[in-house]
Amino acid sequence: MSSPVVGRFAPTPSGFLHPGNLLCAMLAYLSVRSRGGQCLLRIEDLDKARCPEHLTRQCLSDLDYLGFRWDGLVLYQSERTKHYEQAFHRLIKTGRVYPCFCSRAQLHVSQAPNRGDTVYVYPGTCRNLTPEQVHQKAAVKQPAYRLHVPDETVTVSDRMQGRYTSCLSNNPGDFILRRADHVYAYHLAVVVDDAESGITEVVRGMDILSATPCQIYLQKLLDYPTPEYTHIPLLVDAHGARLAKRNQAVSLAFLSKRHTRDEITGMLAFAAGLIPEVYPCTLEALIPIFSWSNVPNTDLQLPQAFLTE
Numbered sequence: 233m234s235s236p237v238v239g240r241f242a243p244t245p246s247g248f249l250h251p252g253n254l255l256c257a258m259l260a261y262l263s264v265r266s267r268g269g270q271c272l273l274r275i276e277d278l279d280k281a282r283c284p285e286h287l288t289r290q291c292l293s294d295l296d297y298l299g300f301r302w303d304g305l306v307l308y309q310s311e312r313t314k315h316y317e318q319a320f321h322r323l324i325k326t327g328r329v330y331p332c333f334c335s336r337a338q339l340h341v342s343q344a345p346n347r348g349d350t351v352y353v354y355p356g357t358c359r360n361l362t363p364e365q366v367h368q369k370a371a372v373k374q375p376a377y378r379l380h381v382p383d384e385t386v387t388v389s390d391r392m393q394g395r396y397t398s399c400l401s402n403n404p405g406d407f408i409l410r411r412a413d414h415v416y417a418y419h420l421a422v423v424v425d426d427a428e429s430g431i432t433e434v435v436r437g438m439d440i441l442s443a444t445p446c447q448i449y450l451q452k453l454l455d456y457p458t459p460e461y462t463h464i465p466l467l468v469d470a471h472g473a474r475l476a477k478r479n480q481a482v483s484l485a486f487l488s489k490r491h492t493r494d495e496i497t498g499m500l501a502f503a504a505g506l507i508p509e510v511y512p513c514t515l516e517a518l519i520p521i522f523s524w525s526n527v528p529n530t531d532l533q534l535p536q537a538f539l540t541e
């Protein structure tokens with residue numbers, strides 16, 4: 233008997249869920265549900281300042297409105313600091329973790345990367361500080377902690393994107409595990425949570441593919457299994473512009489004023505290639521007809537009329 237499939241959807245509630253998030257949730261959910269597996273919901277609210285309570289509540293109610301029914305309890309990263317701390321201490325024992333006092337230290341560390349972001353490679357300034365230097369600097373500044381990555385190539389075998397390879401020292405270079413304000417970084421939290429929740433498959437946006445090698449490396453260091461990855465194409469409007477929080481993407485509140493719940497579901501399912509034309513349908517009805525082979529590996533396009541009418 234094959235082992236059960238466990239998937240998850242892991243939104244960061246730093247804005248309203250946009251159609252791209254909803255499509256990702258839909259594919260993650262249908263992929264496991266169509267094989268009788270479980271799907272968990274994890275709220276990636278590591279950085280409480282960026283993820284206020286009302287956005288988390290809105291995210292939960294949007295998903296509920298669309299008919300998602302999650303297995304188990306919803307996991308909140310903001311409540312899991314102890315788990316990240318344990319993993320962090322295990323990583324310290326590898327001798328690869330070092331304090332970093334650079335002011336760039338707080339850049340982008342608990343955020344998932346986005347397409348178009350330039351990869352910032354840390355030049356290694358604090359990698360070889362002497363204990364005395366660390367002591368002196370620590371007296372005036374709290375350090376962040378970085379992982380010294382080897383000059384090693386890691387390959388992701390992705391269900392949609394095939395093989396993606398990158399050399400850790402160029403991408404991402406020594407990355408942050410814990411910020412100076414003690415907030416654990418996205419990569420560490422994701423890897424710990426996926427392992428502790430027994431996640432067997434990860435479905436998420438293409439924009440995170442380039443960050444996956446360093447997550448696989450962390451899994452190796454922490455003795456965690458590597459789940460199966462599927463990085464899905466991004467959702468764009470009829471002009472090819474990405475529908476994301478960063479470019480004033482439309483919220484479900486906006487959509488639901490113009491369309492019924494089942495019309496929204498049908499339109500997302502159509503954009504994902506799951507149904508041949510736009511018609512109202514439910515998430516439940518998509519479970520038996522779901523197949524990855526129908527999801528195209530090109531930008532997924534939403535009809536413009538859907539967004540503006």
Ligand code: GLU
Nearest residue numbers: 242243244276344422436
């Ligand atoms: N929280 C990330 C986002 O909202 C997704 C992380 C993941 O699925 O691993 O983009």
